[in-house]
Amino acid sequence: MKYSQATDYALHVMLYLVAAAPDKPVGVAVLAERMGVSQTYLSKMLTKLVKAGLIQSVSGANGGYRLRRNWDDISFLDVIHAIEGTASMFECSLDHGSECLVQQVVAQAEQQLEQFLDSKKIADLAEQFKAGS
Amino acid sequence: MKYSQATDYALHVMLYLVAAAPDKPVGVAVLAERMGVSQTYLSKMLTKLVKAGLIQSVSGANGGYRLRRNWDDISFLDVIHAIEGTASMFECSLDHGSECLVQQVVAQAEQQLEQFLDSKKIADLAEQFKAGS
DNA sequence: GAGCGACTACTCGGATACATAGTGTCCGAGTGTTCAGGG
DNA sequence: CCCTGAACACTCGGACACTATGTATCCGAGTAGTCGCTC
Numbered sequence: 001m002k003y004s005q006a007t008d009y010a011l012h013v014m015l016y017l018v019a020a021a022p023d024k025p026v027g028v029a030v031l032a033e034r035m036g037v038s039q040t041y042l043s044k045m046l047t048k049l050v051k052a053g054l055i056q057s058v059s060g061a062n063g064g065y066r067l068r069r070n071w072d073d074i075s076f077l078d079v080i081h082a083i084e085g086t087a088s089m090f091e092c093s094l095d096h097g098s099e100c101l102v103q104q105v106v107a108q109a110e111q112q113l114e115q116f117l118d119s120k121k122i123a124d125l126a127e128q129f130k131a132g133s
Numbered sequence: 134m135k136y137s138q139a140t141d142y143a144l145h146v147m148l149y150l151v152a153a154a155p156d157k158p159v160g161v162a163v164l165a166e167r168m169g170v171s172q173t174y175l176s177k178m179l180t181k182l183v184k185a186g187l188i189q190s191v192s193g194a195n196g197g198y199r200l201r202r203n204w205d206d207i208s209f210l211d212v213i214h215a216i217e218g219t220a221s222m223f224e225c226s227l228d229h230g231s232e233c234l235v236q237q238v239v240a241q242a243e244q245q246l247e248q249f250l251d252s253k254k255i256a257d258l259a260e261q262f263k264a265g266s
Numbered sequence: 267g268a269g270c271g272a273c274t275a276c277t278c279g280g281a282t283a284c285a286t287a288g289t290g291t292c293c294g295a296g297t298g299t300t301c302a303g304g305g
Numbered sequence: 306c307c308c309t310g311a312a313c314a315c316t317c318g319g320a321c322a323c324t325a326t327g328t329a330t331c332c333g334a335g336t337a338g339t340c341g342c343t344c
Contacts, residue, residue, distance in 0.1 A: 041328070061337050
């Protein structure tokens with residue numbers, strides 16, 4: 001039970017984009033340099049973020065990745081779902097007669113977790129980030 | 134981000150032990166039959182539960198696995214930690230100058246999640262389970 | 267000097283290997299029961 | 306009838322393959338800017 005490293009990178013990329021360049025497109029090279037990860041691998045995650053509709057890609061010279069219009073409403077949960085997928089983190093594989101009580105409890109916990117993560121917006125963190133640095 | 138299937142099995146085993154046989158040792162064969170999983174694989178998880186101190190093993194004929202004394206205080210979190218390990222579910226791999234804000238938020242979420250899971254005792258669920266069946 | 271066209275440099279994106287963790291299985295070591303034989 | 310002892314059946318536990326997911330990489334397709342040539 002661990003969030004993948006990809007999620008880590010994706011969250012930091014989003015934070016960087018919101019805090020430093022909410023309007024201009026940023027190339028992979030710059031982001032990869034800052035994250036300390038290879039460009040080609042990072043682009044894989046960025047592709048996921050594009051497909052999830054969180055950012056958009058700009059081709060050609062001086063291109064890169066840019067935030068979408070409503071970037072100030074993007075939450076941690078959005079990013080996590082984009083990378084990890086939206087599947088539930090617990091699926092009972094047994095066939096009970098009735099509903100699985102274990103499943104219910106964990107699902108409840110998950111719902112609470114997602115609610116918390118959805119309330120945390122990247123933009124809020126960026127404010128804090130800029131103030132601290 | 135998903136709990137492993139092993140956690141699923143372990144939780145169901147604990148629920149079964151608490152609800153059906155809090156005192157008598159139960160062999161792997163019975164548990165595996167009920168769970169629909171091979172005996173040898175299930176014993177692997179049971180070993181983890183033993184090492185975590187949640188249950189104890191009884192060797193020899195008519196042996197098996199039995200709950201420990203304070204079984205009525207075992208929570209979901211105990212079982213999950215025994216199987217999944219106690220490692221944090223998010224570790225920032227970058228070297229920031231200051232503390233990582235992303236890390237802080239996710240750690241906060243995790244803490245809340247664990248608090249919830251720790252409040253859910255297996256014994257409580259067993260009451261509900263017995264009442265329903 | 268202005269417009270057009272091809273070239274070049276830069277970008278993203280999918281297709282392709284490698285490592286690690288989870289899943290599943292096999293077989294050996296240890297322990298308590300049981301049953302038979304002797305006192 | 307009771308005690309002793311060995312054989313047996315059952316248990317757990319570690320060591321061994323297989324699969325799936327995550328991690329990392331390479332190379333090709335496409336696009337926009339740019340430079341030179343022509344009118």
